[in-house]
């Protein structure tokens with residue numbers, strides 16, 4: 675009788691240990707979403723806070739909820755995003771990233787487009803520059819490293835159309851350089867430049883027309899991770915169907 679009891683207790687202990695390790699296993703599968711959080715309203719951190727918020731954050735959280743995934747956002751530099759997938763530091767990129775740019779699609783697998791964008795030129799509120807065609811060889815323009823805007827300013831410099839294309843790690847640094855007069859313009863994505871102007875209309879203005887190659891923002895996973903990408907795409911389609919996607923557009927872009 676005593677022996678039987680011991681066996682039963684042992685069995686309970688073994689089952690318990692299995693259950694615990696299963697829970698631990700689930701914790702380990704929290705997926706890391708890497709981003710670069712100076713791209714308001716897609717992803718940003720308010721002064722004095724360390725919470726990453728924005729459209730991309732809400733959208734990914736809603737997709738994760740829909741698909742039963744556990745995610746956490748991790749803030750790194752823009753040009754480190756794609757390498758983070760290969761080094762397994764990140765499982766998903768969601769960073770207002772244009773999937774049509776250069777050879778990005780050869781380095782990562784992108785999902786369905788969730789937002790479309792173009793580039794714009796921001797100048798100081800009192801500037802005489804009339805648009806991207808009005809820049810001159812004495813000027814400096816800034817944009818973020820590793821982005822389409824960063825490439826654009828460097829191309830302008832190579833062509834001799836401006837004196838220097840300054841590429842900086844953060845969008846906030848680009849705006850600061852404009853405010854300080856270190857550069858005469860900043861090339862940025864239209865929705866992001868507009869969000870900046872909504873709060874800083876006294877220091878800067880948008881001149882000319884939108885330009886550059888039309889952009890399609892998408893999340894991305896490591897090459898070959900179709901299982902995860904399918905889930906994310908299904909989640910996105912569900913958000914669009916349920917009206918949640920439009921609700922988030924309203925929240926962040928109205």
Ligand code: GLN
Pocket residue numbers: 710713752769770771772773775791818820821822823863889
């Ligand atoms: N649209 C740009 C790109 O994909 C900028 C993205 C960003 O700065 N987050 O290159």
